[in-house]
Amino acid sequence: MITDVVGGILLAGLTLYAALGGADFGGGLWDLLAGGDRRGRAPRQLIDDTITPVWEANHVWLIFILVIFWTAFPAAFAAVMTAAALPLWLAAFGIVLRGSGFAFRKEVETLAWQRLFGAAFAFSSLIVPFFMGTVIGAIASGRVPAAPARADLAVWTGPASLLIGALFVAVCAYLAAVFLTREASRRADHRLRRYFAVRAGLAGAVSGALALATLIEIRSSNPALFHGLTHRGLALVIISAACGLAVIWLLATGRGPRALRPLSVLGVAAVIWGWGAAQYPALLPGTSLTLASGAAPHSILVTVVVVFVAAAVLVGPSFLLLFSLHGRQLLEGESHAEQG
Amino acid sequence: MLVTHVLAVAIGQQVVPARAQMATTLGFHIILACFGIAFPAVVLAAEFRGLSRSDEVAMLLARRWSQVLGVLVAVGAVTGTVLSFEMGLLWPGLMRTYGAVLGVPFGFEGIFFFLEAIFTGIYLYGWQRLPGWIHFYTGIPIAVTGLGGAVAVMAANSWMNQPGGFTLSHGKVVAVDPWRVFFNKATVYETPHMILAAYMVVGFGVAAVYAAGIARGSRDRYHRLGFGIPFTIAAILTPVQIFVGDTAARAIAAAQPVKFAAIEYVTRTGRDVPEYLGGFYVNGKVYFGLKIPYADSLLVGFKPSTKVTGLDSVAPALRPPAVTLIHLSFDAMIGLAFLLLLAGLWALWTWWRRRGLPRQRWFWWLAIACGPAALIAMECGWIVTEVGRQPWVVYQLMTTSAAATTNGGVIDTLTAVIVLYAVLGAATLVILRMLARRWRRGGPDAGPEAGVPYGPPAEHREPTGREPA
Numbered sequence: 001m002i003t004d005v006v007g008g009i010l011l012a013g014l015t016l017y018a019a020l021g022g023a024d025f026g027g028g029l030w031d032l033l034a035g036g037d038r039r040g041r042a043p044r045q046l047i048d049d050t051i052t053p054v055w056e057a058n059h060v061w062l063i064f065i066l067v068i069f070w071t072a073f074p075a076a077f078a079a080v081m082t083a084a085a086l087p088l089w090l091a092a093f094g095i096v097l098r099g100s101g102f103a104f105r106k107e108v109e110t111l112a113w114q115r116l117f118g119a120a121f122a123f124s125s126l127i128v129p130f131f132m133g134t135v136i137g138a139i140a141s142g143r144v145p146a147a148p149a150r151a152d153l154a155v156w157t158g159p160a161s162l163l164i165g166a167l168f169v170a171v172c173a174y175l176a177a178v179f180l181t182r183e184a185s186r187r188a189d190h191r192l193r194r195y196f197a198v199r200a201g202l203a204g205a206v207s208g209a210l211a212l213a214t215l216i217e218i219r220s221s222n223p224a225l226f227h228g229l230t231h232r233g234l235a236l237v238i239i240s241a242a243c244g245l246a247v248i249w250l251l252a253t254g255r256g257p258r259a260l261r262p263l264s265v266l267g268v269a270a271v272i273w274g275w276g277a278a279q280y281p282a283l284l285p286g287t288s289l290t291l292a293s294g295a296a297p298h299s300i301l302v303t304v305v306v307v308f309v310a311a312a313v314l315v316g317p318s319f320l321l322l323f324s325l326h327g328r329q330l331l332e333g334e335s336h337a338e339q340g
Numbered sequence: 341m342l343v344t345h346v347l348a349v350a351i352g353q354q355v356v357p358a359r360a361q362m363a364t365t366l367g368f369h370i371i372l373a374c375f376g377i378a379f380p381a382v383v384l385a386a387e388f389r390g391l392s393r394s395d396e397v398a399m400l401l402a403r404r405w406s407q408v409l410g411v412l413v414a415v416g417a418v419t420g421t422v423l424s425f426e427m428g429l430l431w432p433g434l435m436r437t438y439g440a441v442l443g444v445p446f447g448f449e450g451i452f453f454f455l456e457a458i459f460t461g462i463y464l465y466g467w468q469r470l471p472g473w474i475h476f477y478t479g480i481p482i483a484v485t486g487l488g489g490a491v492a493v494m495a496a497n498s499w500m501n502q503p504g505g506f507t508l509s510h511g512k513v514v515a516v517d518p519w520r521v522f523f524n525k526a527t528v529y530e531t532p533h534m535i536l537a538a539y540m541v542v543g544f545g546v547a548a549v550y551a552a553g554i555a556r557g558s559r560d561r562y563h564r565l566g567f568g569i570p571f572t573i574a575a576i577l578t579p580v581q582i583f584v585g586d587t588a589a590r591a592i593a594a595a596q597p598v599k600f601a602a603i604e605y606v607t608r609t610g611r612d613v614p615e616y617l618g619g620f621y622v623n624g625k626v627y628f629g630l631k632i633p634y635a636d637s638l639l640v641g642f643k644p645s646t647k648v649t650g651l652d653s654v655a656p657a658l659r660p661p662a663v664t665l666i667h668l669s670f671d672a673m674i675g676l677a678f679l680l681l682l683a684g685l686w687a688l689w690t691w692w693r694r695r696g697l698p699r700q701r702w703f704w705w706l707a708i709a710c711g712p713a714a715l716i717a718m719e720c721g722w723i724v725t726e727v728g729r730q731p732w733v734v735y736q737l738m739t740t741s742a743a744a745t746t747n748g749g750v751i752d753t754l755t756a757v758i759v760l761y762a763v764l765g766a767a768t769l770v771i772l773r774m775l776a777r778r779w780r781r782g783g784p785d786a787g788p789e790a791g792v793p794y795g796p797p798a799e800h801r802e803p804t805g806r807e808p809a
Contacts, residue, residue: 053461056417060454066424067450070435071443078436081428085747092425093760096418100764103414107407107771109778117767151747296440296513303518307447315454318481322458331465 002301003291004281006072009308011276013068017061018272019175019265022168024055026176028098028125029169030199031118037111043180044118046192048106050183053331055102057322062095064311072304073294075146076283083148083155084138087131094131098124126169133168137161140275141222142286159217167210171268174203178247178264185257197251204248204264208241211271224285228278236274243267355741357750358430361757363726365422367719368761372416374538374718376456377490379409380463380482382542382570387479389569391472397562401569403467404779405546408772410464415768417457419761430750434733434743437513441506442496444518449492456485490535491527498526501725502595503734525595529588530725536581537718543574544680548711549776554697555704564697571707574714575684582677593640596735597649598659599728602666604636605629609650613637618671621663624651660730669720669727676717683710 027047034040034047070077081088101120108114138144138156148155155161177200184192219226229237244267250256283289295301325331383405390399427442428435435442459481466475499505505520506513550566593600600606605616607624613636619629634644641647651659660666683706690698698704733740744750 053465056414057454057457057461059417059421060450060457063421063424063453064450066428067443067446070428070439071447072440074436074439074443077428077439078432081425081435082432082745082747085429085745085749088425088429089753089756092422092429093756095421096760096764099418099421100415100767103411104767104771107411107775109774149746151749296443297515299516299518300440300443303444303516304447307451311451311454314451315458318455318458322461325462325466325470330469331462332468 001292002298002305003072003295006068006295006301006304007276007280007283007291009304010065010068010072011273012308013061013065015269015272017058017065018171018268020054020058021061022129022172022268023175023179024051024058025098025125025129026172026174026203027051027180028102028122029173030176030180030196032122032126037115042189042192043195046180046184046187046189046196047176050180051102052106053326054322055099057319059095059099068304068308072296072301073283073289073291074296076289076294079146079148079284079287079289080135080139080144083144083151084135085151086153087134087156091128091131091135094124094128097121098128125172129168129172130165133165134161136168136275137164139284140164140225140279141218142224142284144284144287146284146287146289158221160214160221163210163214163217167207167214170203170207170210171271174200174207175264175268177203178251178260181251182257182260197254200264201248201251204244204251208244211240225278228280229274232280233274233277236270236277240267240270240274243270353741353744354747354750355744357754358744359730359740361750361754362426362430364754364757364761365419365426366726367722368765369416369419369423370718370722371541371715372412372419373490373493374541375409375412376416377486377535377538378542379405379412379546380460380479380486381539382546382573383409384476384479384483385573386565386569387476389565391476395565397565398569400562401566404775406464406467407775409460411768411771411775413457413460413464415764419764420453422757429753430745431733431743432745434738437511437738438503438734440513441503441516441521442499444516444521445492445495445499448522449489449496452485452489452492455481456489459485487535490538491531492522494531494534495522495524495527497725498530499524500734501530501729502526503737508737526591529584529591532584533581533588533721536577536584537714537721539577540574540581540680540714541718543570543572543577544683544710544714545570546711547571547574548708551704551707551710555701555708567707568697571684571687571710574680574710575687578677578680578684582681585674585677590640593648596729598651598654599666599725600640601649601651601653602660602663602728603670603724604648605663605667606636606648606650608652609647611637611645611647613640613646613648615639616667618668621667658731660728662727666724666728669723673717673720673724676713676720679706679713680710680717683707 027050031040031044031047034043097120101117101122101124105114105117105121108117134156137158138161141158141160143155143158143161177196181193181196181200184190184196215226215229218229243263247260247263247267250260250263279285281290281292283291283294322331383402386398386405387402389395390397390402459478462470463475463479463482466478470478499521502525504524505517505522507515547567547570550563551571553563554567589600589603592603604613605619605621605626606613612634615632615635616626616629617632619626621627636648637644637646651663683703686698686703686706690696690703729735731739731741733743
């Protein structure tokens with residue numbers, strides 16, 4: 001069924017945004033927690049280097065998700081945008097602060113200005129994933145009505161939504177710390193490697209605890225989702241837990257640095273696809289909107305698939321080029337390091 | 341029935357603050373979009389000159405411009421994201437019915453945006469380590485995808501003016517022809533009009549910065565080239581733009597006669613219609629306008645007897661609001677376009693006579709004015725097309741009131757947006773001023789130092805351990 005394919009495309013977009021964009025948000029979180037400007041100088045430098053040339057490209061996945069969502073499932077999109085308007089506004093404003101704060105910080109010279117823009121960047125890296133998580137939580141917990149007339153706090157402030165918001169923050173921090181550990185070990189910077197390995201392990205443990213807490217919470221509040229996660233989505237839930245434990249073990253022992261990134265991403269992807277499998281075929285659980293009943297006309301779904309294939313063919317190799325140049329350190333963190 | 345429906349929906353709703361918010365965010369973002377569309381080509385023009393003629397000054401300009409591009413692209417990326425959110429947050433009614441249709445152009449826009457962001461990352465940060473021509477070629481996709489993205493977004497906007505390519509049944513879109521959505525009737529003139537506008541905004545805007553330097557007496561090669569490259573591009577495109585705009589106006593007279601009637605103060609449908617320059621429109625009468633008999637009929641059909649549709653052709657509720665604003669914006673756009681044309685012709689004349697830039701002080705004041713003039717003209721054009729389409733969001737199919745959110749509190753997000761964007765705009769300008777000052781301090785040969793977050797050179801850092809936030 002083409003509606004399932006398009007649903008899968010949407011999940012794939014979410015996965016890529018979570019893995020790539022999520023790590024960039026997490027970088028901002030570690031920037032926020034890096035301490036005073038003397039102590040935090042080295043980790044901040046590494047964070048800055050790794051995010052700089054790629055964050056805008058990673059950010060485009062969000063636009064991609066929004067466009068595919070409204071194109072393929074317009075009624076559900078309008079419902080989410082109406083019912084959960086407040087967290088979405090806050091996320092949008094946070095995105096403005098984060099992107100501009102990050103770009104401005106690089107260009108200013110004085111410490112006071114750098115602190116100001118750095119604070120905007122780092123603080124908004126905390127709030128954006130949190131509010132986005134509450135919106136996903138609102139959908140998953142079946143609190144978004146099919147045709148809401150007004151926004152409602154109750155939609156996204158349920159315990160499950162708040163837990164998922166916190167989970168998003170923790171997962172971003174986890175992914176970022178894992179990526180930064182890998183980057184530090186590639187640069188043979190052992191102090192920073194240890195610095196981020198400890199943090200990756202902590203964030204991984206917190207993520208796991210929050211995931212478990214969410215599962216326990218929905219067991220009573222949302223039996224349908226719980227049933228989905230423990231039946232159809234069970235394999236994915238187990239994969240996710242296994243990946244998380246494996247990453248923590250690798251971090252603790254310092255083995256297999258190359259496996260860190262793929263395993264951490266796989267673990268996060270498994271959570272997202274587990275959620276998708278659990279609520280399939282519902283689009284907005286608790287309403288009559290399913291992938292099939294909420295979908296746009298057939299020709300539009302075909303167009304979405306064509307766009308996705310075109311994106312995979314054109315954007316995929318371009319991303320690989322960007323990441324490989326970045327990985328080989330051919331892209332300098334500071335564009336303006338002119339040799340006068 | 342439709343009229344009463346329009347009135348009923350408009351009362352007590354969020355459509356006015358929602359429109360104000362969309363206008364604020366779009367009006368802000370469009371400036372950055374212009375730089376996203378056109379600035380890469382200008383930077384590449386300088387780099388091409390630098391590489392092919394081993395021109396150090398052109399290379400320096402290209403590097404500095406690409407640094408400015410980096411700042412503007414970042415701000416443009418996030419303000420563009422706000423617009424994507426606003427499509428749903430402000431206009432859920434539009435998206436519920438037409439989201440699938442609007443998704444066609446925006447889907448393709450997504451691909452262009454991806455490629456643009458990826459190659460921007462490579463180009464901006466590849467200056468040091470990528471070899472010269474390789475670096476140049478990594479910039480080409482940015483300029484090309486900038487055009488592609490503009491075509492896609494303009495396809496969406498022009499579809500709202502000339503909707504087509506879909507079948508409605510009981511208020512639901514049941515079938516869509518993506519080609520006819522993308523290549524709708526209005527996109528033929530709207531798209532080139534906007535792309536040319538972007539090149540003019542960037543060309544005249546960047547040139548104005550160096551014109552200011554020249555007006556202050558810095559007539560070195562750095563300033564002359566910094567003025568010459570962008571100004572030449574913009575000045576060449578100006579007459580083309582005037583021709584495209586003229587064609588667009590005639591197409592609008594045919595396809596959206598009520599918008600055209602608002603633009604030209606045509607109260608009643610008729611022949612021998614005069615043209616008004618300036619003036620205010622109050623209750624069907626024009627005050628303080630300069631009236632040129634027959635001119636409007638002549639412009640539309642090249643004959644005084646050409647019939648022009650007036651505002652009286654539709655019920656008052658279906659006429660655009662703020663007719664005076666539409667008309668004066670249109671006049672300002674045209675007037676400023678001719679000012680820009682004059683500046684280009686002046687430079688051309690001097691070049692033809694003695695292969696140099698004008699020496700008259702007046703020219704440089706004019707060239708400085710061209711920067712804001714091109715920007716204002718572009719914004720005025722958007723006011724004309726967007727306010728002129730009202731009360732429709734999708735022309736003759738969906739009113740803006742029906743599209744607007746039913747949520748309260750738009751006035752709050754509007755306030756937040758105004759504050760946030762005022763700060764963002766001010767910060768962007770401050771950053772660009774800082775860059776300029778740093779470059780000026782170093783002179784044309786010196787570059788700025790590498791930036792390290794939280795305290796670049798050790799000796800300048802404050803000896804405190806305070807938290808950064």
